[in-house]
Amino acid sequence: MFENLSERLERSFKMLKGEGRITEINVAETLKDVRRALQDADVNYKVAKDFTNTVKKKALGQNVLTAVKPKELMVKIFHDEMTALMGGNKAPLNLEGKPAVILMSGLQGSGKTTFSGKLAKYLGSVKHKKPLLVAGDVYRPAAIEQLKVVGAGINVPVYSEDDNKNPVEIARNAISYARANGHDLVIIDTAGRLAVDEDMMDEISNIKNAVNPQEILFVVDSMTGNDAVNTAKAFNDCLDFDGVILTKLDGDTRGGAALSISAVVNKPIKFIGSGEKMEDIQEFNPEGMASRILGMGDIVELVGRAQSVYDEKEARKLEEKIRRNKFDFEDFMRQIGQIKKMGNLKDIASMIPGVGKAIKNIDIPDDAFKSIEAIINSMTVYERQNPEVINQSRRQRIAKGSGTSLQEVNKLLKQFQETRKMMHAASKMNPKKMMAMAQQMRKPRF
Ligand SMILES: Nc1nc2c(ncn2[C@@H]2O[C@H](COP(=O)(O)OP(=O)(O)OP(=O)(O)O)[C@@H](O)[C@H]2O)c(=O)[nH]1
Ligand SMILES: [Mg+2]
Structure with a gap:
C-alpha cells in the first residue's frame, strides 16, 4: 500500500x-x-x-x-x-477496570469480528489479560457462529445468548459473567449496517450507556477511501469514540483514509489490521507510518542526526576561513569530529539512499579516520594552523610520531592542499557552490 x-x-x-x-x-x-x-x-x-x-x-x-x-x-x-x-x-488502550470493557463499532464488513479476535489474542499474550469475547451481533444469522469459530481458534471463550435478540442485555449479562469467571477483559463485538443509520446508532449508544466501556473503538476498512472520513464523523458524533482501528491495510488501498481520519475527528488511530489471520495486528505508530508513506525513513533519520550535531555558528566561521584561504587542519579535525558524532559510520553511510544496498556486505571499520587523526594529532598547533610550513623533516617527524608512513603523511597533505585550493577558488566564484562543497566535506566518502 x-x-x-x-x-x-x-x-x-x-x-x-x-x-x-x-x-x-x-x-x-x-x-x-x-x-x-x-x-x-x-x-x-x-x-x-x-x-x-x-x-x-x-x-x-x-x-x-x-x-x-x-x-x-x-x-x-x-x-x-x-x-x-x-x-x-502512540495511543495505548485504557485497560483499567474490572473487567476492562472494549466496545467495537463500525460499518458492515469493516472487520469488527476479525479484529475482536485479533485484539483478544494480542492482549492475552502481550498484556497477560484473560479476555472474554461477547457476541453482540444478533442479526446476521451466522454472526454468532463466526465469533465462536474465531474464539475457538485463539482459545478465548465466547459469551453468547442464542435466543436473546437484545444486545444491550447480552452485553450487561456478559460483564457479570466475566466478573464471576475471572475475566479481566471483555471485548464486545457488535452488528454492522451497510450505511450509517439511526437504528444502529441508537443500539450501540444504548450498549455504551449500559456497560460504560473503557474503550470504544471505531473499526474502519482502509479501502473505503474518502467516505471513511464521513462515516468516522457520524460515529464520533454519536459515540464520541476513543480510537480508530484501520483494517485491511494489506490490501490495495490508497491509504488516504489513514491520513485523514484522525485529523478530522481528532481521535488517535490505535491499531492496524493487515491480514485475515489472527496474528495480523499491530499497534499503530504514527512515526513509522509516516516513514512508510514517504518511503524514505532513512533520510529522515539521517537528517535528524545531521541537524543534531550541526552548529550554525561554527559553519559561519568555517565559511569565513575558507574565503580567506585559512582553512586548516584544526578545522579538518572538527569536521571529522562532527561526522563521528553522527554515529556508526556504516550506519550513516547506509542511510544515504542508494548506498545502503551497495555496502551491505562491505565492512567499514568504525576507525576509518584513525590514521588521519593520528597524523593530525602528531602535528604541533603551529603546524595545524599553518600547514604550509610542514616541510620534509617535519613530515618525517609526524610520520614517526603517528605510527604511519611518510607516504601516508604526504598523501594527506597533498589531499588537504588540493581541497583547500579548490574550496578557496570556489569561494571566490560563487557562494552557493562553495557551501555545497563545504557540505560535501562533512559527509564521509567511500
Ligand atoms: N485482507 C484483510 N482482510 C480482513 C482484515 N480484517 C478483516 N478482513 C476480512 O474482511 C471480511 C469482513 O470481516 P469481519 O471481521 O467479518 O467484519 P465485520 O465488521 O465483523 O462485519 P459484519 O459483522 O458483517 O458487520 C472478512 O472476510 C475478513 O476475513 C484485514 O486486516 N485484512
Ligand atoms: Mg461481524
Missing part, C-alpha cells in the same frame, strides 16, 4: 534537487504536486490543504542555507508533520 503515494511524493521532491535553498518560488510547485498526490491517494481535500500550508510555513521559516539539502529537509518536515497529523504519539 501507499506505493503510489510514495512514488509521487518522491517525484515531487525531485523538483527540489540541486536547489541551494528553499524559497517561496521553488517550493510552490513541489507543494502543489504534493497536494495533488495526497488528494489522489484519497486524503480529504481540507486535510491535504491544511497540511501543505503547514509544511510550507515550516519550510520557509527554516534556515536551510547550510544545514542539509533542501530536498532532504523537506522530507524531514513532511515526515514530522505527517506524524503530527496522524496523532503524533
